[in-house]
Amino acid sequence: MEGNLEIIKVENISYTYRSKYQTTQAIKNIACTFETGVMYSIIGKSGSGKSTFLSLLAGMDLPSSGRILIENSDMAKIDRDKYRMHQVSIVYQAFHLFPLLTVTENVMFPMELQKKNRKLARQKAEALLLSVGLSEKAFQKYPGMLSGGEQQRCAIARAMASEGQILLADEPTGNLDTENEKIIVALMKRLAHEEKKAVIIVTHNEKVACKSDVILKMQDGRLLEVEP
Amino acid sequence: MNKIIIRNSIRQILRTPLKTAIFLMLIVFSGALVTVGAGLWTRSQVNLKEYEESFITIGTVEQKASSIRQDMVWDAEKKNFIIRQEPEYSYIYPVSSLHFQGAGYTIPPEKRSYYASYTPEYQLVSDHNTFEQIVLVAEFSPLEDCIPNESVNIRINKVLGGNKNLEGTMVWFCSHNEQFPQQIYKDKTYIAYMVSSHWMHGEMVTDEKRGLEYNPIALTTSQYDQNGALIEDSLQNISAYYEVVPSFYETKEGKRYLNFIGSLALQKKTFPVTGTCRTILLMPFYNGDAYITDGRDISDGEYEKGETVCLVSETFAQNNNLAIGDTVNTRLYYTNSRNAASENFGTDGSQAFNFNILNAGGETPKVFEESGYRIVGIYSTAKGAGLSRYGMAGDEMIVPANSIKRKDNILAYSAMQGNTSSFQIPNGSVESFMEELGKNKIANLEIQFYDKGYSSLKSGIDKMRYMSLLLCAVGILICVSLLALYNYLFISKQQKRIAIERCMGIPKRKCMISMLTGMFLVLVLGTLLGCGAGAILSNRITKEDFNHTIYDTTYSNTNISTPEGNHPDTESDFHTTLMVFISCSVSMTFWGTGMGIYKTSSILKSEPMDLLAGEK
Numbered sequence: 044m045e046g047n048l049e050i051i052k053v054e055n056i057s058y059t060y061r062s063k064y065q066t067t068q069a070i071k072n073i074a075c076t077f078e079t080g081v082m083y084s085i086i087g088k089s090g091s092g093k094s095t096f097l098s099l100l101a102g103m104d105l106p107s108s109g110r111i112l113i114e115n116s117d118m119a120k121i122d123r124d125k126y127r128m129h130q131v132s133i134v135y136q137a138f139h140l141f142p143l144l145t146v147t148e149n150v151m152f153p154m155e156l157q158k159k160n161r162k163l164a165r166q167k168a169e170a171l172l173l174s175v176g177l178s179e180k181a182f183q184k185y186p187g188m189l190s191g192g193e194q195q196r197c198a199i200a201r202a203m204a205s206e207g208q209i210l211l212a213d214e215p216t217g218n219l220d221t222e223n224e225k226i227i228v229a230l231m232k233r234l235a236h237e238e239k240k241a242v243i244i245v246t247h248n249e250k251v252a253c254k255s256d257v258i259l260k261m262q263d264g265r266l267l268e269v270e271p
Numbered sequence: 272m273n274k275i276i277i278r279n280s281i282r283q284i285l286r287t288p289l290k291t292a293i294f295l296m297l298i299v300f301s302g303a304l305v306t307v308g309a310g311l312w313t314r315s316q317v318n319l320k321e322y323e324e325s326f327i328t329i330g331t332v333e334q335k336a337s338s339i340r341q342d343m344v345w346d347a348e349k350k351n352f353i354i355r356q357e358p359e360y361s362y363i364y365p366v367s368s369l370h371f372q373g374a375g376y377t378i379p380p381e382k383r384s385y386y387a388s389y390t391p392e393y394q395l396v397s398d399h400n401t402f403e404q405i406v407l408v409a410e411f412s413p414l415e416d417c418i419p420n421e422s423v424n425i426r427i428n429k430v431l432g433g434n435k436n437l438e439g440t441m442v443w444f445c446s447h448n449e450q451f452p453q454q455i456y457k458d459k460t461y462i463a464y465m466v467s468s469h470w471m472h473g474e475m476v477t478d479e480k481r482g483l484e485y486n487p488i489a490l491t492t493s494q495y496d497q498n499g500a501l502i503e504d505s506l507q508n509i510s511a512y513y514e515v516v517p518s519f520y521e522t523k524e525g526k527r528y529l530n531f532i533g534s535l536a537l538q539k540k541t542f543p544v545t546g547t548c549r550t551i552l553l554m555p556f557y558n559g560d561a562y563i564t565d566g567r568d569i570s571d572g573e574y575e576k577g578e579t580v581c582l583v584s585e586t587f588a589q590n591n592n593l594a595i596g597d598t599v600n601t602r603l604y605y606t607n608s609r610n611a612a613s614e615n616f617g618t619d620g621s622q623a624f625n626f627n628i629l630n631a632g633g634e635t636p637k638v639f640e641e642s643g644y645r646i647v648g649i650y651s652t653a654k655g656a657g658l659s660r661y662g663m664a665g666d667e668m669i670v671p672a673n674s675i676k677r678k679d680n681i682l683a684y685s686a687m688q689g690n691t692s693s694f695q696i697p698n699g700s701v702e703s704f705m706e707e708l709g710k711n712k713i714a715n716l717e718i719q720f721y722d723k724g725y726s727s728l729k730s731g732i733d734k735m736r737y738m739s740l741l742l743c744a745v746g747i748l749i750c751v752s753l754l755a756l757y758n759y760l761f762i763s764k765q766q767k768r769i770a771i772e773r774c775m776g777i778p779k780r781k782c783m784i785s786m787l788t789g790m791f792l793v794l795v796l797g798t799l800l801g802c803g804a805g806a807i808l809s810n811r812i813t814k815e816d817f818n819h820t821i822y823d824t825t826y827s828n829t830n831i832s833t834p835e836g837n838h839p840d841t842e843s844d845f846h847t848t849l850m851v852f853i854s855c856s857v858s859m860t861f862w863g864t865g866m867g868i869y870k871t872s873s874i875l876k877s878e879p880m881d882l883l884a885g886e887k
Contacts, residue, residue: 103774103879128776139771139883143283153775155275205775 050208050241051077051100056109057264058095069095070106071264079208082235082242084252087261093245094213096261100243101133101211102126128156132202136214138194140186146172146197147182153205164204171200175230192223199230203238210234212244216251228254276777276785283768284761284789294757295797298859301750302801303808306855308743310809313851315736319729323698326725329557330704331693332369332380334686335715337361345450347420348472352450363499363686364716369694373707378549380694382687384678385612387628388601388668389638391540394590396620396665398539407465407485408432408532410515411444413455419446421473422484428460432532443471443484446511453510462519462528463487463512487511490527494631495684499608502631527633534628534635537604542587543612543664544601546672548574550582552693553669554661555652557721561663566595566648569671573647577673581644585651586618587666597646599668602638603675609683611690612664618652620665626683639679644670660690689719698725754863761790762870769874770882779875787867794863798856806852810844 058070069092077083077100085093099106102113102123111118113126127133132153140149150168155161169182175196186194195215202210212231216224228251235242235256244251252258260267284291336358343352369380410429417423425444427437446452447469455461465485472484489509494502506523519525547553550568555561564585573580581599593599605628607615615624630636652663696704701720708718765786772782874882 098879098883101774103883104881124776124778126776127774133774135883139767139774141279141283141768141771143286144279148279148282152275152279156775156777 047078047080047239049076049078050114052112052115053077053100054110054112056099056106056111058092058099058104059107060095069264070099072109073264073266074109075259075266075269077209077241077243079241080235080239081256082232082254083244083257083259084255085243085245085259085261086247086249086252088247091261092264093261095264097211097213097243097245100209101131128153128205130207131209131211132205132207134195134198134202134210134212134215136217138186138191138198138218140194140198140201142185142187145183145185146177146189149186149197150201150204153201157205168200168204171203172197175200175203176226190223191218192220192226195219195223195227196230199227199234203234208240210240210242212242214246214248215244216246216248224248224251273781273784276781277788280785280788281792284793290760291793294753294760295793295800297753298750298794298797298863299801299804301746301753302798302855302859303805304742304746304801305750305859306746306802306805306851307809307812308739308741308746309855310806310848310851311739311812312736312743313847314809314813315732315739317847319732319736322725322728322732326698326723326728327551327557328696328698328701328720328722328725329552329554329693330380330696330701331554331689331719331721332687333689333692333717333719334360334364335717337715345448347445347447347449348469360686364713366687366692368713369716371707371711371713373710374704375696375700375707376694377697378552378695380692381548381552381672382608382692383545383547383552383611383672384606384608384681384691385543385545385610385615385664385667386601386603386640386675386678387541387605387607388544389537389541389604390600390602392600393540393542393587393666395540395542396586396590396618397541397616397622399620405466406433406535407437407467408462408528408535409437409465410460410462411442412460413444413457414441416454416456418454419444419452420449421445422471422475423455423473424475425455425485431462431528432464432535442467443475443482445469445472445484445486447484447486449511453512455512460515461512462515462525464490464528464531490531490627490629490633492629492631492633493626493682495608495681497678497681499681499684501684505632523633527629530629530633530635531627537635538622538624538628542666542668543607543616544581544603544668544670544675545612545664546670546675548672549695550669551695553663554690554693555663556650558661559653561650561652563648564651566646568648569669574671574673577671577675579642579644579674580647580671582648582650582669583646584618584663584666584668585649587668588646588649593646595646595649598643599646601640601642601644601668601670603640603642603677603679604638605636605680605682606678607683608678608681609685609688609691611660611662611688612667613659613662614690616664616667617659618663618665628682630680630682636680636682639677640675642674644668644674687716689717698722699729701726750859751862754866757790757794757863758866758870762786762867762874766874766882769871770879773875773879773882782875783868783871786871787864790867791860791864795856795860798859798863802852802856802859805855806848809851810848813844 053073053075055072055074056070057072060067060069087093098104099111102118105119147168150171151164154164154167172182177193177196181189181193216227219227231242231244232254234240246252257269259269338359340357340359342355342357344355346353366380366382408431409427411425411427414424414426422443422445424441426441430438465487467483467485469484469486471482489511491509492504496502513524520529550556569580569582583599616622769782772785
């Protein structure tokens with residue numbers, strides 16, 4: 044798309060899980076690209092390999108073959124810790140917030156890791172929380188005290204706080220009701236279009252997928268088609 | 272980044288107050304248990320070491336007689352034979368017979384001899400000896416022709432040795448132990464060595480005439496060779512008294528009397544020198560009846576090398592103005608391998624000999640070794656005055672046995688006796704020693720052990736040690752279980768937290784810090800409190816136990832040191848307690864942290880993806 048930057052290039056990657064008892068090839072020869080300012084949805088049935096693909100994009104492991112280029116740099120050769128800290132944010136279906144940190148502290152955490160001023164980090168965290176629709180009452184609560192939708196909004200706020208160009212979301216609406224689902228999808232879209240992030244959502248929810256700019260269908264570890 | 276990670280780690284620990292508090296309390300409890308156990312164990316080890324150093328197990332050896340010989344001795348008063356019993360040995364065990372495998376001596380067995388040193392230049396306690404009042408070597412004539420088978424009157428013509436005041440007086444005389452003594456004539460002169468040892472008896476005795484009689488003693492000799500075999504006397508059929516005829520003193524018999532008279536003078540300026548291989552083997556030193564008041568003991572090295580150093584009695588040093596470093600000259604002229612010096616030389620100057628100081632040739636023994644001994648220590652004796660079997664002799668000098676190169680002119684010899692034969696074995700090894708002795712089938716040796724109650728004390732300490740080990744083991748078990756539980760709760764169960772942190776790009780090392788900081792602080796706090804409380808408690812228990820032990824040591828038959836010496840050293844106690852506290856707290860923290868690091872490392876080996884998959 045015009046004006047958008049090709050940030051991720053996937054070159055024929057495969058990934059095999061190896062456990063003591065079996066070997067499973069979860070990803071089979073996938074090639075594609077991802078640009079900033081676009082919201083992508085990866086859809087497919089359970090076990091199709093979409094979450095594994097997302098994890099590989101997040102740099103949580105390396106493909107067994109092929110390579111992933113991040114701004115033309117091979118992920119295998121870059122510092123993946125730094126990549127995860129500065130360039131990519133992840134939102135999970137299960138939220139994965141720190142249960143013993145308050146909502147604000149959860150959002151502040153990535154900024155503090157990036158050595159931002161604590162006071163500024165707090166201000167920004169509160170702003171982000173407000174922007175995702177959480178009220179001030181929620182700021183000092185622990186995640187366990189919030190509803191699923193609120194927790195997911197907090198998780199998105201934390202993802203936004205890191206200011207990475209890539210936002211990955213694994214079934215972000217999986218545990219949410221329809222109302223919250225709409226809010227989260229809208230937020231994702233805003234991040235893609237207004238803040239020029241590459242938003243990649245793994246979902247099996249077709250309603251969510253329909254809201255995306257690009258849909259990637261996966262089956263048995265393969266990428267079947269890409270719908271613009 | 273570290274700051275925020277540490278802060279968040281602590282924050283998260285503090286936000287689970289109940290879990291943290293329970294863990295803290297349990298760590299405090301197990302730390303206290305471990306420290307009490309370790310403290311008591313250390314104290315028992317220290318006590319045992321102190322006791323090992325203070326207590327000494329000595330064994331004395333006495334060869335039992337293989338039979339008793341019954342000698343028929345005539346008693347002139349009873350006009351009958353009396354029975355005198357003498358032990359007989361079919362075989363005399365050499366000391367080497369005690370060198371069997373498994374004996375494990377600390378100090379090998381020795382059979383001590385003492386050596387008579389003639390040193391007229393010294394003032395001795397025997398200078399005040401009054402044996403002249405008792406012994407008498409004199410020429411005499413009976414008032415009537417008679418057979419001295421009962422008390423008869425004799426006139427002392429000339430005193431050659433002994434009480435000079437008796438010259439010209441009349442005394443009662445009886446050859447008490449001869450059934451058929453030779454007749455003596457009033458116009459003849461006789462010589463005899465006499466001792467007044469019986470009350471007068473016989474027809475001459477009236478109510479007005481009562482007193483002691485003098486009994487003649489034959490001047491037989493008892494010299495032994497190096498193997499303990501008796502050397503035959505150069506004179507046979509020795510009589511208790513002889514007629515003094517012209518040129519009598521030219522005869523062997525006459526010369527023997529002259530030599531004997533010489534030996535009496537020699538005897539008075541003689542002090543005993545005891546050769547040993549350790550001072551502690553001498554029972555008075557072991558019992559604490561003798562102790563060094565100035566200088567030091569003869570060192571092990573000096574004993575081994577046989578250096579010419581000595582311990583002298585305080586009296587001897589004072590009488591002769593001797594001090595540490597001064598030299599005492601010795602001229603050894605006979606050896607006694609039967610008696611302890613204290614049996615023959617009393618601390619009050621008394622002397623008693625059951626042998627004549629004459630060699631088999633009837634001559635006064637010649638000096639066989641002259642030396643100069645440097646005084647390294649002066650000892651005092653707490654008690655004992657006269658002659659005793661287990662005591663110190665008057666003016667007894669103690670030297671390394673190895674310093675005496677020759678053992679000559681042996682005038683007394685016997686099998687091993689309890690007061691002259693001893694050894695040292697490690698404390699607590701009496702049973703194993705006796706077991707090994709039994710295996711070697713050495714019969715007729717009576718071994719008496721002295722350990723001053725060590726066995727009883729050790730049994731008490733062992734109980735304390737087992738109890739402390741049990742406490743320690745239970746504490747360690749609880750502690751390890753706790754740490755494992757803690758690892759499970761705070762690390763394994765927080766795999767998700769590690770996964771999130773890794774997903775957020777926190778490096779593994781910092782994830783480790785994040786996981787362990789809070790735990791480490793709680794662990795350190797818990798161990799400090801627990802180990803501190805444990806150290807204080809163990810200190811109290813040991814102090815109370817020690818006081819109890821002081822009272823209990825009354826069954827120890829002697830003091831080995833001054834009472835002050837038995838009190839625990841407060842500073843040393845403090846250091847011991849501190850060391851136990853440091854060791855326990857550091858060990859627990861080390862183990863806890865180690866277990867945490869191990870667990871976290873194993874989790875961090877997995878990629879974040881696998882960790883999250885595991886969470887699902």
